[in-house]
Amino acid sequence: MSQYEIRPLQHNDLRQMHRSFLEAFSEYPVPMQLSYSLFKKRMLGKLNIRFDLSFGAFSGQKLVGFIFHSLNEYKDITSIYNGGTGVIPGHRGNRLTRQLYLAFREKAATQAKRCVLEVITVNEVAINVYEEIGFRKVGFYNCYKLNKVLEPSNLNQDEFLIACGSLSRKDLYQQLDSVETSFSDTFDQLAYNAASETFVECRNGDRVVGYIIFQAQSGRITRMAVDASLRRKGIGTRLVYEAYIQSGKKNLTAINIPEAAKDIAGFLLNVGFENQIDQWEMELTL
Template sequence: MNYAFRDFDESQFIKLHQAFIGAFSEYFVTFQPPLEQFRNRIFNKLHLLPSLSLMAWHKDEMVGFMLHTVNVYQGKVTAYNGGTGVIPSHQRSHIATQLYEILLGRMRDQGTITRVLLEVVEQNTKAARFYESLGFQFTRVLRCFSLQGELPKISPDIEVKKSDLLKTEYLTHLSFQPSFLDSTSQLPHNLANEIILEARIGESLAGHLVFQPQNGRISRVAVHKDFRQQGVASALIQNALMRSGDPKLTVMNIPEDEHPTIEALKAMGFHNELNQFELELII
């Protein structure tokens, strides 16, 4: 078949959503965001860059897509792949290969981007093999957790309130650098759709949590080292549960070697739902 490849245009958003739903209709996990959640995901959380986001068309149907943004992450100018898909009826047509051939050429021509970063669900061995064939290499395992049902126990000495600012002081709470989408440079793009919570013990700022109430996704939860194992994270999680529009809270992309964080999540009742492989291509 003959395909046309065109840069993303906002007028194509509805067709992109339809293509996205179709491409992930047979995915390993349920991944069918409603229209407005998808809009927030693409334009805010990802902060899509149209010049590095390409659509594949067959006649008047969008049959494939590859979405990128660019930001500084871990000190490097990084292009992040926030979504690649081909609808089932056009798979095995090498569309994804052609999309990346075009986009990698553009990235190299720009001269500032040093790498491409993405995540692949552990079970998606087909996608992992595809990216490895392009030169992507494994960097780390990222674990994803969910909580549904029981509220964690909290201490009455911990006060949790909303904050209107993503404060630089929060950086002192972090025990590891969050993954790309929740990094300090990327997270501000989506603050209109996030709630920031602060936990205080007396006058001390003990921890913070940032989450999306419309889908229950926790972007960041962190506690200052002086206040860990005192119920601060539980207090933040409970407050997020009360404010969430989704009864299921999720925490994405915790590095596999962050054992204290993982054990703390398990102690609060979170379950490791799935894992992702982070892959990197140096360009």
């Protein structure tokens, strides 16, 4: 008999989930040491966790392994998104991730067509495990971080106006988009975290010609775009500066930029961002 109990997670497991998350990611290449309040906000807001599709491995009363999942439409397909997988030290090497996914797949097949996740490219151990489970690589993302002080950025105020935006104007923003975001930054998913997002737009008369959405507390840029006919006029730089001055953390991040989005990558590098890490997007057919 296995020493582990595999079961769906529940809302009252949140404290244990937080403790296990910190243990599992204590040596992760990117700092993941969230306070409980931020972890809870991330799980219930940004991820909008589906407890019935999220599973834990328990040794006695202790949560030692987990997979956190959300459910939404992604690229026109009903998809489950893995917002966190971890096994704490001392319990690794027991094939817990495989056991968790075995239980998950029995429940998930009637809910969605696929499961997607992102994994850092240097995490070869995790990639190998995911591939054994049945995931395959389907996309490549670059992740950027600002490591410099931004100088004030100005626009011709007779031509352009920086103003507050809102999620209700997403249809206008989507008309400016030139690339698809990863699952967690789609507008459908962003709606669950709207209270923690700041919306800023650039207008030319009554016309929206650029926008940026960011989390002021963390400095994470969620989405941004500028009208293709008005690029290289300083609109994007001014929007990033607005995120910079409104964010508590000045080391802004812009993650999961598709590798093919060369214009966006070039813009971020020109502003002063650095390519910090890269991630694979992986997909499992259910």
